[in-house]
Amino acid sequence: MQRATSSFSHKCGLWLVLVLTSLKLTPLNLVGRYTRINMVMTILDTLFTGQMTGIDTGCYNFDCPGFVPINQHFAVGAAAQSVSTLDGRQEQFPATIWMDPHSGHWWLKFSTNLAIGYWPSTLFTHLQNGATEVQWGEEIANKKDQPQHTTTKMGRGNFAQEGWRKASYFRNLEIIDEGEITRPPFGTVYTYMSHESCYNIKPGIHNVWGLCFYYCGPG
Known part of the structure; x- marks a missing residue:
């Protein structure tokens, strides 16, 4: 299996919380090819894993321990209703992850005010005071038994310099500071x-x- 995922993450030392809005590509003869809004959580914490194993420690959606959903009208992991097209309509998906300074919980919100759920503060021992680094990006993961450099496309397969309506993008990259x-x-x-x-x-x-x-x- 190979997949391409767009993501943003919050880091604090060796502890990583990774939540992705994901484009998951799987073989056509298995489950088809869909764009899904998935959550992946990877905790690089030596207290739990004994070693930093990265994506191998991850889990998808509600298989991840601890996430508390509060919205019954949004199906995490469902196929997206519409996607961007080359040289055509561009679909955008605003997403925010932030820490509530009162509860310490880390909330997931889509669009402007659509709260999906939260990760309780007790899950993370090194994020009580926020994160020290934020990352946005995409990765290609090759899970084949004998992996070689993949030819999987990232986004639509165009290079970044081709720009609007051809390349994928992140926009309005922002953080929420101590004063909210x-x-x-x-x-x-x-x-x-x-x-x-x-x-x-x-x-x-x-x-x-x-x-x-x-x-x-x-690729």
Whole structure:
């Protein structure tokens, strides 16, 4: 199985909480090819795993322990009703993860005010005071028995510089600070590409999109 996932994560030292809005690609003869809104949670915590094993420690949706759903009208893991098309309509999916300073719970919200649920504060021993790093991006995961460098497309398969209606993108990248104020990230903002000839990134600042970046690649 190979999959492409778009994600953003909150880091604090070696402890990682990873929640993804995911494009999961699976073989057509198994379950078909769908764009799904999935949650994946990976905790890199030596207290639990004994070692940092990354994606192997992850779980999907409500298989993840502890998440408390509160919205009965949104099916996490269901197929998306509409997706972006090349050179056509572009679908956007606003998502926010933030810590309630009163309860310490980490909330998941879609769109403007659609609260989906939360991860209780007791799940995380090193995030009581927030996170020290935030990441946005996409990864290709190859779970074959004898993996080699994958030719799986990222996004639509176009390179980032092709831009609007061709490449995938993140826009309005913001954080919520100690005063519960939403604002652009502070400190060093950097990009990382593991195989630039296969997948790349084009960051920028836009008067409407704010801090943003295009990304994609053919594999």
